[in-house]
Amino acid sequence: MIYNDISHIIIITNDAEKVGYEIFKERIKKNLWPIYYKTKLSGFLREGIEVLFYIAGDNELAQSFVASATIERIVEDKDVITDPNKKFARVLYHLKFKNIKIFKEKIEIKKHLDNLKFIKAENKRYFGLYLQGGVKKIDKDTFDYVLSQTK
Secondary structure, three states, rough: OOOOOOOOOEEOOOOOOOOOOHHHHHHHHHEEEEEEEEOOOOOOOOOOOEEHHHHHHOOOOOOOOEEEEEEEEEEEEEEEEEEEOEEEEEEEEEEEEEEEEEEEEEEHHHHOOOOOOOOOOOOHHHHHHOHHHHHHHEEEHHHHHHOOOOO
């Protein structure tokens, strides 16, 4: 798979020390999103990439797209730090965003599985497997489709 041509991604937030949506709100409020040492695609993220934010898990707004943004810049951390929401997760760097848009209503992924090209399995029951790793590369059509569902 080619990663140097990434233009659209999903950033996934899971339940951890707090509910996934609470973690999302804290990070967006600070406009500082941690990328961990073992995050998939961490070496390929750059300014200008368009982002969808997805909440995984079982709690508030889970299994839904909740916002979009564009990566404005990468903030290198001078010290080795860990994320208070994920014990023992070392942060590699942080992302700052521009054009942040919180959706008025969540977009439940289960209602749109047939229109999301990155979910390739015939059996859509296991769609969660395609949303592991913290960051997922997607195509422009999928990104545009999800945005077209916002109100």
